[in-house]
Amino acid sequence: MRLFVNGHEINTVIGWYIAGTYCVDLAKSGRAIVIAFNATNADFSGPTPAGLLIDGVVTYTDGSTSHIISDTTWRTSIGGLPSGFQRLTFDDSSWSPAVTEGGNGVPTWGNVVLAGSDPLAFTPARWIWTNEAAPGNYPPGARAFRYTLTLPARHTSGTATVIIAADNAYSLYINGDFVGTGTDFEHAQKYVIQNVRGPKIVFAVYATNADSLVMNNPAGLLATIEVTSHQGYRTRHRCTSTSSAVTFSAWKAFGSPSAAIPAGFEQPGFDDSDWPNAVEEGAYGVAPWYNVPVPTTVTTGGTPLPGAPSS
Numbered sequence: 001m002r003l004f005v006n007g008h009e010i011n012t013v014i015g016w017y018i019a020g021t022y023c024v025d026l027a028k029s030g031r032a033i034v035i036a037f038n039a040t041n042a043d044f045s046g047p048t049p050a051g052l053l054i055d056g057v058v059t060y061t062d063g064s065t066s067h068i069i070s071d072t073t074w075r076t077s078i079g080g081l082p083s084g085f086q087r088l089t090f091d092d093s094s095w096s097p098a099v100t101e102g103g104n105g106v107p108t109w110g111n112v113v114l115a116g117s118d119p120l121a122f123t124p125a126r127w128i129w130t131n132e133a134a135p136g137n138y139p140p141g142a143r144a145f146r147y148t149l150t151l152p153a154r155h156t157s158g159t160a161t162v163i164i165a166a167d168n169a170y171s172l173y174i175n176g177d178f179v180g181t182g183t184d185f186e187h188a189q190k191y192v193i194q195n196v197r198g199p200k201i202v203f204a205v206y207a208t209n210a211d212s213l214v215m216n217n218p219a220g221l222l223a224t225i226e227v228t229s230h231q232g233y234r235t236r237h238r239c240t241s242t243s244s245a246v247t248f249s250a251w252k253a254f255g256s257p258s259a260a261i262p263a264g265f266e267q268p269g270f271d272d273s274d275w276p277n278a279v280e281e282g283a284y285g286v287a288p289w290y291n292v293p294v295p296t297t298v299t300t301g302g303t304p305l306p307g308a309p310s311s
Helices: none
Strands: 002-005 008-012 035-038 055-059 065-069 126-129 141-150 157-167 169-174 177-182 189-197 200-209 220-230 240-246 252-254 279-283
Touching: 141 220, 141 240, 157 169, 157 177, 157 200, 169 189, 177 189, 200 220
Parallel strands: none
Antiparallel strands: 002 008, 002 035, 055 065, 126 220, 126 279, 141 200, 141 252, 157 189, 157 220, 169 177, 169 200, 220 240
């Protein structure tokens, strides 16, 4: 999904498990405000429902407000994207009214979590692993995962908060820098990293699956991420946005028992375009992991796993 306000692109987001919160300075917008979206229904894996959910507030200089929600008053167009559709001057009178699919919490999607409004939770995240042909019984060894999060327009850095767990162990990197390691999937870790440089932030994980003493040998990675950022220039009112990500099938995943993890995979400049997407193994709380407790304290220090990048 790409969000535009008065013709200016605000952000591009992949996934729907957490709703991002974006603050846009409208000081120079005049009397008209146009909000536009270019929404795409992707086919990562499984069923492909589609929907757009919006809840916004416009605050005026006198303190009064206007509420904006997604409903049938919105106009929609399918097929080819009309040139300039996001601009104030575009005529959408021939577009069809949107069709409502129900409020937040309907069965198809469940309750979408609002970024920045609640304590960070694993609830919207999915356990993921590589696309090997042995789900639930993976060979031991190392795998690599990557996800690139884009900050809103004119936001150049932010504070990243990550909660993460892996079966059996992981080392986490942000923009190529080592953050921390976890070695027990029953206990997650929480990290808070200040001044993470954007506008694109790369989250990379070196994860390992150990030998199992039982018949099956599951493996999985679970994470929820929030990045709080501000506009890169002075505004009359401080404008804070929260961008979010969880582990799901849009992450890139690499590895097999016979393949070495590529050198430098954790670096921002690494090309993961030929990596396959991760495979979702189930929602938070599914067997064999059940509910990993959300950590309440921040983890600091640590060393990379053997074989993981040392940066």
